[in-house]
Amino acid sequence: MGEFDGLVAVVTGGGSGIGKACVEAFVAGGARVGVLDLNPGEQGGATLGQVADVADAGSLDRAMAAVADAFGGIDILVNNAGTSAVGTVEANDDAEWQRVLDVNVIGIVRTTRAGLPYLRRSAHGAIVNTSSIAATAGIVQRALYSASKGAVHALTLAMAADLVTEGIRVNCVAPGTVDTPWVGRLLARADDPAGEKERLAARQPTGRLVRAEEVAGAVAYLASPLSGATTGTSLAVDGGMSGLRLPRSK
Incomplete structure (x- = not known):
């Protein structure tokens, strides 16, 4: 028996990176999973791919209905889809902020x-x-991205407060820099991609980038019925970056 036997999860951005690792973790635990993505890839068996855009409410309504019809309901939602931005507060115009x-x-x-x-x-x-x-x-050069994720943190707490009396738990994961295709594309734009990757790894006390599977493990923990007393929590998966202060090497 897996801890997700009989349950149905939906993962946005489930076609690659952290989202794909979450899909794999849920399936390994016995769940059936709706994979929502602009490009969900080839799915089947315990997974159902649905083309969906988090900027398009209609596509999300259709995708949720398709997953619920195919699998008999939805128990877990992982809001993972996202995008990035680089620069100071003045580096991006209004359109990019929006x-x-x-x-x-x-x-x-x-x-x-x-x-x-x-x-x-x-x-x-x-x-x-x-x-x-x-x-x-x-974090340097992350004004817009940081503002968006600060809002996600606050939104998580507010959603948890609103939904706790309905028996729905709401939590979030707070990854450090994760070794995903998305980060790879960002690094490819740098003048020195290898050196930039080394710098990103060095700022995490473990000395390496976080693996997508490690973030998925945290997501699975928060989503599991075994974590029924956990709500309104942010779980860091950042190689110690948020909590540890190591002495500078000489």
């Missing part, structure tokens, strides 16, 4: 609205949002 906030923050709102009618019917309703260490730590 685009990133629309995907990273309002995208969670749209997806949750679409999923709540199904989650309310579940005896194990759980929502896990993907935040970031950038929500609570000042």
Whole structure:
């Protein structure tokens, strides 16, 4: 018996990176999973791929309905889809601020609205949002991204307060820099991609980037019925970056 036997999860951004690792973790635990993504990839068996855009409420409504029809309901929602931005507070124009906030923050709102009618019917309703260490730590050249993830952190707490009496738990994970294709694309734009990757790894006390599977393990923990007393929590998966202060090497 797996801890997710009989349960149905939906993961946005489930076609790659952290989202794909979450899908694999849920399936390994016995769940059936709706994979929502602009490009969900080839799915089948315990997974159902649905093309969906967190900036398009209609696509989310259709995708949630398709997953619920195919698998008999929805118990877990992982709001993982997101986008990035680099620069100081003055580096991005209004359109870019609106685009990133629309995907990273309002995208969670749209997806949750679409999923709540199904989650309310579940005896194990759980929502896990993907935040970031950038929500609570000042990171150079990440003004817009940090603002969006700070909003995700605050939104998680507010959602948890609103939904706790309905039996729906809401938590978030706060990863450090994760070794994913998304980060790889960001690194490819740097003048020295290898050197930039080394710098990112060095700022985490473990000396390496976080693995997507490690974030997925934290998501699975928060989503599991075994964590029924955990709500309104942000779980750091950042190689110690948020909590440890190591002496500078000489």
